Amino acid sequence: xxxxxxxxxxxxxAYILATVVYEYIATAEPVASQTLTQKYRLGxxxxxxxxxxxxxxxxxxxxxxxxxxxxxxxxxxxxxFVDQLMHPETLQAADRRRIRxxxxxxxxxxDEVIESATRLLGRLSKNLAFATKPSNDAQxxxxxxxxxxxxxxxxxxxxxxxxxxxxxLFELAADAGPDELTRLxxxxxxxxxxxxxxxxxxxxxxxxxDQLGLAGEFKNVIMTALRSARSGEQSTLAASGAQNLLDQPxxxxxxxxxxxxxxxxxxxTLYDLVADSMTAESAEVKIGHELGVDxxxxxxxxxxxxxxxxxxxxxxxxxxxxRMPYARLMALASGTAESLSSRLSDAEIK
Amino acid sequence: xxxxxxxxxxxxxAYILATVVYEYIATAEPVASQTLTQKYRLGxxxxxxxxxxxxxxxxxxxxxxxxxxxxxxxxxxxxxFVDQLMHPETLQAADRRRIRxxxxxxxxxxDEVIESATRLLGRLSKNLAFATKPSNDAQxxxxxxxxxxxxxxxxxxxxxxxxxxxxxLFELAADAGPDELTRLxxxxxxxxxxxxxxxxxxxxxxxxxDQLGLAGEFKNVIMTALRSARSGEQSTLAASGAQNLLDQPxxxxxxxxxxxxxxxxxxxTLYDLVADSMTAESAEVKIGHELGVDxxxxxxxxxxxxxxxxxxxxxxxxxxxxRMPYARLMALASGTAESLSSRLSDAEIK
DNA sequence: ACCTAGCACTCCTCGCCTGCGATTGCTAAG
DNA sequence: CTTAGCAATCGCAGGCGAGGAGTGCTAGGT
Numbered sequence: 001x002x003x004x005x006x007x008x009x010x011x012x013x014a015y016i017l018a019t020v021v022y023e024y025i026a027t028a029e030p031v032a033s034q035t036l037t038q039k040y041r042l043g044x045x046x047x048x049x050x051x052x053x054x055x056x057x058x059x060x061x062x063x064x065x066x067x068x069x070x071x072x073x074x075x076x077x078x079x080x081f082v083d084q085l086m087h088p089e090t091l092q093a094a095d096r097r098r099i100r101x102x103x104x105x106x107x108x109x110x111d112e113v114i115e116s117a118t119r120l121l122g123r124l125s126k127n128l129a130f131a132t133k134p135s136n137d138a139q140x141x142x143x144x145x146x147x148x149x150x151x152x153x154x155x156x157x158x159x160x161x162x163x164x165x166x167x168x169l170f171e172l173a174a175d176a177g178p179d180e181l182t183r184l185x186x187x188x189x190x191x192x193x194x195x196x197x198x199x200x201x202x203x204x205x206x207x208x209x210d211q212l213g214l215a216g217e218f219k220n221v222i223m224t225a226l227r228s229a230r231s232g233e234q235s236t237l238a239a240s241g242a243q244n245l246l247d248q249p250x251x252x253x254x255x256x257x258x259x260x261x262x263x264x265x266x267x268x269t270l271y272d273l274v275a276d277s278m279t280a281e282s283a284e285v286k287i288g289h290e291l292g293v294d295x296x297x298x299x300x301x302x303x304x305x306x307x308x309x310x311x312x313x314x315x316x317x318x319x320x321x322x323r324m325p326y327a328r329l330m331a332l333a334s335g336t337a338e339s340l341s342s343r344l345s346d347a348e349i350k
Numbered sequence: 351x352x353x354x355x356x357x358x359x360x361x362x363x364a365y366i367l368a369t370v371v372y373e374y375i376a377t378a379e380p381v382a383s384q385t386l387t388q389k390y391r392l393g394x395x396x397x398x399x400x401x402x403x404x405x406x407x408x409x410x411x412x413x414x415x416x417x418x419x420x421x422x423x424x425x426x427x428x429x430x431f432v433d434q435l436m437h438p439e440t441l442q443a444a445d446r447r448r449i450r451x452x453x454x455x456x457x458x459x460x461d462e463v464i465e466s467a468t469r470l471l472g473r474l475s476k477n478l479a480f481a482t483k484p485s486n487d488a489q490x491x492x493x494x495x496x497x498x499x500x501x502x503x504x505x506x507x508x509x510x511x512x513x514x515x516x517x518x519l520f521e522l523a524a525d526a527g528p529d530e531l532t533r534l535x536x537x538x539x540x541x542x543x544x545x546x547x548x549x550x551x552x553x554x555x556x557x558x559x560d561q562l563g564l565a566g567e568f569k570n571v572i573m574t575a576l577r578s579a580r581s582g583e584q585s586t587l588a589a590s591g592a593q594n595l596l597d598q599p600x601x602x603x604x605x606x607x608x609x610x611x612x613x614x615x616x617x618x619t620l621y622d623l624v625a626d627s628m629t630a631e632s633a634e635v636k637i638g639h640e641l642g643v644d645x646x647x648x649x650x651x652x653x654x655x656x657x658x659x660x661x662x663x664x665x666x667x668x669x670x671x672x673r674m675p676y677a678r679l680m681a682l683a684s685g686t687a688e689s690l691s692s693r694l695s696d697a698e699i700k
Numbered sequence: 701a702c703c704t705a706g707c708a709c710t711c712c713t714c715g716c717c718t719g720c721g722a723t724t725g726c727t728a729a730g
Numbered sequence: 731c732t733t734a735g736c737a738a739t740c741g742c743a744g745g746c747g748a749g750g751a752g753t754g755c756t757a758g759g760t
Contacts, residue, residue: 032723045733050724068723068740108519147495147509149699155514157507159497164505164517169458169699182532242592243611246604254596254604261593349499349519382752395704400753418711418752 009059009080016042016052017061018085021073025323028249030070075288075322078300082285082326089331099124099336103343110134110163110344115238117306117316117340122241125332127320128264130239131306132271134313134344136165136232137198142349144192144225146185148178156225160197161349162308166229170221176214183212188222197230237267248321250298259295260319269293274315277303283330288322298322302329306337308344316340359409359430366392366402367411368435371423375673378599380420425638425672428650432635432676439681449474449689458697460484460513465588467656467666467690472591475682477670478614480589481656482621484663484694486515486582487548492699494542494575496535498528506575510547511699512658516579520571526564533562538572547580587617598671600648609645610669619643624665627653633680638672648672652679656687658694666690 009017019040023031033049036042042049053071056062061077064070073081091099099120106116114131122129139160147155152172158165187208192200202223209218242261251257263269273291277284283304288297300322305312316337318329359367369390373381383399386392392399403421406412411427414420423431441449449470456466464481472479489510497505502522508515537558542550552573559568592611601607613619623641627634633654638647650672655662666687668679 030723034723046723047725047733047735048731051732054725064724066740067725068721068738070723143497143499143505145495145497145507147493147507149493149509153699155493155509157495157497157514157517159499159505163519164507167507167514169513240615243608243615246608246611252604254602254607257604257607258593258596261596265590265593349503380752384752396752397704397706397754398702401703404754414753416711417754418709418750420752 009056009061012042012044013052013056014085016049017056017073017077018081020053020056020062020071021077021081021085024072025325028323030065030072032070035070073322075290078287078322078326079290082287086327089327091331091335095124095332096335096339099339100343103339106343108163108347111238113340113343113347114314115240117336117343118238119240121316121318121333121336122239122244124336125241125318125320125329126244126247127318127324127329128239128241128245128260129316129318130237130264130270131316132274132314133232133236133238134162134306134308136160136162136230136313137196138311138313139165139197139308141192141195141197141200144185144188144222146181146221148176148181151175151177154181154221156221158225158229159349160229162344163347163349165197165232166225168225168228170224172215172221173217174215180212180214184208184214184218187212197226200226235268235271237264237270239264245320248323250321250323256298260299263293263295264319270319273301274303274317277315278305278312280305283334285326285330300324300326302326302333304330304333304337306344307341309348359406359411362392362394363402363406364435366399367406367423367427368431370403370406370412370421371427371431371435374422375675378673380415380422382420385420423672425640428637428672428676429640432637436677439677441681441685445474445682446685446689449686450693453689453693456693458513460694460697461588463690463693463697464664465590467686467693468588469590471666471668471683471686472589472594474686475591475668475670475679476594476597477668477674477679478589478591478595478610479666479668480587480614480620481666482624482664483582483586483588484512484658486510486512486580486663487546488661488663489515489547489658491542491545491547491550494535494538494572496531496571498526498531501525501527504531504571506571508575508579509699510579512694513697513699515547515582516575518575518578520574522565522571523567524565530562530564534558534564534568537562547576550576585618585621587614587620589614595670598673600671600673606648610649613643613645614669620669623651624653624667627665628655628662630655633684635676635680650674650676652676652683654680654683654687656694657691659698 019036020031033046033053036049037046053062057064057071061074061080062071063074065072102120103116106113114133118129118131139162142161143159145157149155152175155167155169157167191204191208205219205222242264245251245257283302285300285302287300298321299319301317301319303315303317305315307313316333318333369386370381383396383403386399387396403412407414407421410424411430412421413424452470453466456463464483468479468481489512492511493509495507499505502525505517505519507517541554541558555569555572592614595601595607633652635650635652637650641651648671649669651667651669653665653667655665657663666683668683
């Protein structure tokens with residue numbers, strides 16, 4: 001092996017590996033040495049290619065389903081392909097515009113915008129797309145309103161810069177009048193204005209409540225509302241495009257799909273799988289066993305964070321067979337996330 | 351045929367038909383005459399049963415997949431079974447309690463309660479469960495709050511007896527102060543209190559706005575908020591349990607599932623299919639072609655409305671193979687809907 | 701008039717085999 | 731280091747036949 005070449009592979013091996021991956025992604029059939037020489041003018045004979053293929057298999061980049069079959073990429077093969085061999089794609093201006101337009105037409109509601117983006121990505125990628133709902137942690141506090149419903153019940157609404165974050169009903173042990181709730185709302189608003197949600201301390205609340213001489217139970221009411229605003233529905237997912245997976249030849253067998261659908265419906269596992277990509281700068285790929293879940297050996301996931309202002313608040317992902325068009329899906333996911341990010345920022349409540 | 355007997359079938363034919371359906375539901379295998387005589391002590395020989403089976407086939411209740419196979423029920427066979435032959439089931443007290451408890455633990459948020467009920471029903475029924483989100487039309491108005499965010503932006507929140515129904519952001523052409531919004535909120539609340547949402551007229555709003563001498567654009571702002579409160583997310587569905595369908599032997603073939611997943615994700619078709627069961631008193635069943643959708647020939651749906659107070663506000667359904675345990679699923683769906691209804695009513699904002 | 705034993709007939713299913721084609725690895729020569 | 735040639739391996743599709751499941755019909759019994 002020539003040192004200094006990508007992945008410790010000499011140039012020809014790298015090219016052959018890349019070609020095998022491209023070809024397998026396109027056809028879903030094991031790739032034979034002859035196919036390579038015929039379709040790709042390698043300038044060498046199939047026998048030479050066979051020698052190279054054998055080396056690549058020894059190196060762990062390829063596997064053979066059975067003796068008299070061609071080669072298919074291993075997880076390591078895909079990994080090398082993604083990291084070093086493939087040509088990254090970027091979206092055509094036209095595609096970019098289509099995505100942007102479609103998201104613009106979506107409702108103003110936060111959840112629905114996220115769901116639209118997920119549906120869109122599912123449709124464009126022809127795979128299963130999913131998104132985490134945003135964490136509100138890094139959002140800015142805009143308004144807290146206590147609504148009087150009856151002497152002992154009310155509702156607290158927290159508005160953040162992204163729109164309504166949470167409503168929570170409360171019950172009081174002692175009667176309170178509408179005026180008290182209004183006064184308390186006002187006091188809190190002037191005290192908390194423009195803080196980030198995560199920076200609001202219990203002492204801020206306590207000060208406001210005590211200053212007005214109100215019952216201590218209000219502190220709990222407000223903390224509860226803020227807490228639920230902060231956590232949002234963070235661990236729930238939006239998903240779309242499961243039926244696309246049924247089109248893939250490798251999932252004609254229903255058993256493989258069962259586990260996936262299960263995982264998608266459970267949401268928890270899926271959330272954990274992508275959670276660590278929240279801090280990524282751009283699209284990240286996890287391939288087969290890298291996902292660390294037995295039932296997902298045959299799948300890969302592309303994940304890209306979306307932002308509100310500066311901070312990443314959630315992830316947009318595509319789940320498909322390992323044999324997925326990585327460059328294209330990374331471009332699509334990135335493009336969609338980018339549009340989503342700017343769509344969210346446009347809707348910011350200043 | 352003896353007149354006066356169920357479905358125009360004499361007693362023995364009815365019993366044999368019922369037995370074929372039971373057996374086929376249990377085994378997913380065509381039912382043979384000998385199986386019937388061996389398992390069910392009919393008191394006659396298999397030859398006699400064969401004659402009866404031939405009659406039932408002539409009558410359209412059964413079909414034969416091929417000459418040397420047993421019989422399986424036709425849509426008409428299932429229909430007769432459901433309407434006249436099967437023993438209706440009711441839930442054990444223990445099951446009933448489990449459902450109630452599980453729903454009680456669910457969050458207070460309306461959407462999440464519905465989703466919990468759907469997940470629960472999916473799990474218990476071992477099929478695909480789905481629910482329509484409630485229509486707010488028949489809910490009672492409790493509170494409208496206009497929140498001041500900046501001189502020209504604000505948010506309108508409408509609270510109904512079921513909890514928050516809608517929030518909507520608005521922009522004004524002319525500056526307004528927090529006081530105006532508060533005064534308008536108060537005026538509207540005293541005027542609209544305890545009306546049903548659908549009974550609120552534009553003139554009520556206009557009167558309040560004009561009385562306070564406020565800009566006409568407030569009328570639109572408020573009407574928009576009320577409209578969005580009324581419509582809710584009515585046509586979106588919650589669904590759970592798709593992977594259960596993959597366990598059914600008849601759907602090992604991925605093609606049949608594709609159409610179903612598609613339909614479930616589309617939601618629209620599914621919503622239309624069950625919409626007319628909203629006025630039903632109890633569980634309704636649609637079998638195979640009765641659904642009127644080609645791709646759903648192999649499926650049946652059990653639908654039961656759930657209520658808030660007196661009025662039906664949504665539907666809870668189970669979708670599965672035609673070969674589903676109708677009595678059990680009807681009992682499960684009814685029980686879950688009942689618990690859901692009372693759970694919702696308990697959470698009413700009085 | 702109804703029931704039933706017996707039997708021929710039909711049709712599906714499964715395992716077995718075979719031949720074909722695809723593809724490889726190896727060898728030996730350039 | 732490359733390549734042509736070739737034997738060897740393996741999967742797969744198709745054909746064939748045995749086995750079995752189940753029916754419909756017939757004829758005789760109650």
